[in-house]
Amino acid sequence: MDILKLANVSKIYGSVKALYEATMSVAEGEWLAIMGPSGSGKTTMMNIIGCMDRPTSGNVLLDGMDISNLSASELTHIRRDKIGLIFQQFHLISYLTALENVMVAQYYHSMTDEHEAMQALARVGLEDRAKHLPRQLSGGEQQRVCIARALINYPKLILADEPTGNLDEANEGIVIDVFKRLHGEGSSIIVVTHDPEVAEVADRTIFLEHGRISKIVLNR
Amino acid sequence: MTNRRMYFKMIASSILRRKSRMTVALLAVAIGATVLLGLSAISYDIPRQMGREFRNYGANMIFVPADDNAKLEILAAKRAAEAIPADSLIGMTPYRYETARINMRGYDIVGVDFGQARKTSPFWRIEGKYPEAENEVLLGADIADFTQLAPGAEVNMTGLAADGSRYRSDMKISGIVRTGGVEDGFIFLRLDDLERLAGNPGTADIVELSAAAGADQLNALVSRIAGDVQGITPKLVRRVTHSETTALSKLRALILLVSAVVLALTMICVATTMMTVVMERRREIGLKKALGADNGGIAMEFIGEGILLGAGGGALGSVLGYFMSEAVSVNVFGRSVTMPWYFPVLAILASVAVTAIACLPPVRRATQVEPALVLRGE
Numbered sequence: 235m236d237i238l239k240l241a242n243v244s245k246i247y248g249s250v251k252a253l254y255e256a257t258m259s260v261a262e263g264e265w266l267a268i269m270g271p272s273g274s275g276k277t278t279m280m281n282i283i284g285c286m287d288r289p290t291s292g293n294v295l296l297d298g299m300d301i302s303n304l305s306a307s308e309l310t311h312i313r314r315d316k317i318g319l320i321f322q323q324f325h326l327i328s329y330l331t332a333l334e335n336v337m338v339a340q341y342y343h344s345m346t347d348e349h350e351a352m353q354a355l356a357r358v359g360l361e362d363r364a365k366h367l368p369r370q371l372s373g374g375e376q377q378r379v380c381i382a383r384a385l386i387n388y389p390k391l392i393l394a395d396e397p398t399g400n401l402d403e404a405n406e407g408i409v410i411d412v413f414k415r416l417h418g419e420g421s422s423i424i425v426v427t428h429d430p431e432v433a434e435v436a437d438r439t440i441f442l443e444h445g446r447i448s449k450i451v452l453n454r
Numbered sequence: 455m456t457n458r459r460m461y462f463k464m465i466a467s468s469i470l471r472r473k474s475r476m477t478v479a480l481l482a483v484a485i486g487a488t489v490l491l492g493l494s495a496i497s498y499d500i501p502r503q504m505g506r507e508f509r510n511y512g513a514n515m516i517f518v519p520a521d522d523n524a525k526l527e528i529l530a531a532k533r534a535a536e537a538i539p540a541d542s543l544i545g546m547t548p549y550r551y552e553t554a555r556i557n558m559r560g561y562d563i564v565g566v567d568f569g570q571a572r573k574t575s576p577f578w579r580i581e582g583k584y585p586e587a588e589n590e591v592l593l594g595a596d597i598a599d600f601t602q603l604a605p606g607a608e609v610n611m612t613g614l615a616a617d618g619s620r621y622r623s624d625m626k627i628s629g630i631v632r633t634g635g636v637e638d639g640f641i642f643l644r645l646d647d648l649e650r651l652a653g654n655p656g657t658a659d660i661v662e663l664s665a666a667a668g669a670d671q672l673n674a675l676v677s678r679i680a681g682d683v684q685g686i687t688p689k690l691v692r693r694v695t696h697s698e699t700t701a702l703s704k705l706r707a708l709i710l711l712v713s714a715v716v717l718a719l720t721m722i723c724v725a726t727t728m729m730t731v732v733m734e735r736r737r738e739i740g741l742k743k744a745l746g747a748d749n750g751g752i753a754m755e756f757i758g759e760g761i762l763l764g765a766g767g768g769a770l771g772s773v774l775g776y777f778m779s780e781a782v783s784v785n786v787f788g789r790s791v792t793m794p795w796y797f798p799v800l801a802i803l804a805s806v807a808v809t810a811i812a813c814l815p816p817v818r819r820a821t822q823v824e825p826a827l828v829l830r831g832e
């Protein structure tokens with residue numbers, strides 16, 4: 235079964251066709267990479283898939299539900315149940331510790347559970363950094379906190395927009411290893427990247443150009 | 455950790471770990487609360503304090519002769535005063551006005567019972583002493599300034615007695631009286647001295663009375679005495695009670711105005727600070743929304759921060775406000791301030807309310823933040 239289906243999805247800003255007539259699907263458990271030059275519509279697509287924006291036209295089926303015409307608050311509910319988000323700039327809350335940053339996602343989702351949040355940090359190898367504030371962590375560590383936060387509510391689909399864009403090679407390797415493990419455990423993952431090496435490890439790569447899907451490459 | 459604890463953890467950390475910005479807002483609230491509590495304590499306490507001051511202010515009734523050219527019989531005045539219950543008659547002072555030459559210059563001199571004058575005119579400020587012994591005088595401040603005479607100096611006084619003869623006496627200045635009023639232009643001496651020198655004992659031009667009574671009672675007394683006693687016209691001295699109420703109401707209006715202005719300024723300061731805070735934290739708000747926070751949740755967090763800020767600033771301001779009103783009270787009235795226990799509580803509640811209201815526009819702005827901006831990396 236497909237976790238995600240886009241049918242003729244477009245996002246038009248005035249005269250800019252940020253995304254145009256995109257049609258594709260992602261199978262459950264699949265790892266998809268999205269590549270394309272700057273301004274080609276990658277983030278636009280992620281925002282629509284992640285229930286943070288609505289398409290101008292076309293249909294989006296997420297986990298079997300049509301989300302193309304939902305209200306902002308309905309999207310909020312679906313987003314917190316089904317989507318785990320990882321950002322290039324990490325977006326940790328500066329005044330909360332690593333552990334608390336993970337718990338914030340629990341808080342907005344349902345109930346905080348310190349023990350579980352600690353386990354999530356342990357999964358990304360950061361249990362000994364739980365009490366540290368973001369500024370006391372390296373970029374790679376911050377990104378791993380961000381991943382732990384994205385995973386804490388067992389999302390159906392993990393979306394990562396250039397998760398390694400701000401990391402050096404060593405940290406990039408660590409993050410990719412985490413993704414590999416998640417993939418192995420059966421998670422569905424969509425990663426936007428400029429880095430061919432990051433795209434290579436995905437099952438499939440979609441290329442965007444001027445808002446259109448120009449090419450789909452099967453990596454294995 | 456429960457969700458409620460997480461909520462408090464978040465809003466507390468957001469304030470405590472982001473000190474500098476919040477300090478400004480906290481100080482604004484604290485200053486607002488200081489002024490609010492200080493002024494309301496003072497305006498609560500002032501009527502009591504001033505009431506006491508004004509009651510000390512002296513005469514609230516005078517007797518004058520019914521016939522403008524006649525003199526008052528002091529005995530008759532005493533009988534008339536019996537209409538006033540003894541325990542509420544604070545003092546009764548006859549004044550007798552004459553003219554005399556002192557060191558060859560003409561002045562108005564006043565014969566007075568100083569023991570009673572202290573009660574009916576407690577506001578007299580004396581430099582030196584009241585006359586005690588025979589042939590002592592109290593110099594009005596204007597005359598003292600003009601003649602450069604000081605307490606202890608001897609002067610020569612001459613005048614016309616009632617029988618047409620001239621009297622002459624050496625007088626000693628015991629003190630100088632300063633009231634800022636007509637008294638500064640008079641020379642006071644003991645009534646019995648004046649009677650011995652000028653004759654015509656037992657008469658006065660005016661009798662001042664001070665009675666501990668309300669306006670209604672005083673009115674009733676005046677009409678009773680006017681009806682019962684011949685040759686004496688009793689009058690109310692309205693100046694004191696009237697000025698008491700106008701001064702108080704003006705003071706209160708001023709205090710109300712200042713409080714309103716200060717609260718408005720506090721509100722503006724908190725609103726702009728919170729607006730800046732919201733703008734600074736757009737990413738954080740977007741992130742929280744991306745993580746599933748709804749508008750209500752975001753609003754609750756900022757209002758919660760506002761309330762915490764209001765309570766903290768209000769508590770700080772209450773302490774400062776207490777000391778401010780205490781300082782004012784001690785300096786102006788020489789007494790400790792008294793305020794009901796709930797005043798500081800009200801000040802804190804007012805701070806919380808003002809802060810919460812000031813947070814509404816920024817909170818509205820916060821709920822309008824789009825979650826999509828976190829991926830755009832604005």
Ligand SMILES: Nc1ncnc2c1ncn2[C@@H]1O[C@H](COP(=O)(O)OP(=O)(O)OP(=O)(O)O)[C@@H](O)[C@H]1O
Binds near residue numbers: 247274275
């Ligand atoms: N809110 C907006 N209003 C108008 N135009 C927009 C808006 N958001 C994006 N665009 C435009 O849509 C196009 C696609 O933008 P998008 O952010 O999806 O690109 P991207 O592929 O993520 O680029 P990058 O690799 O630089 O992140 C761009 O031309 C951009 O200028």
Ligand SMILES: [Mg+2]
Binds near residue numbers: 276278395829
């Ligand atoms: Mg992008």
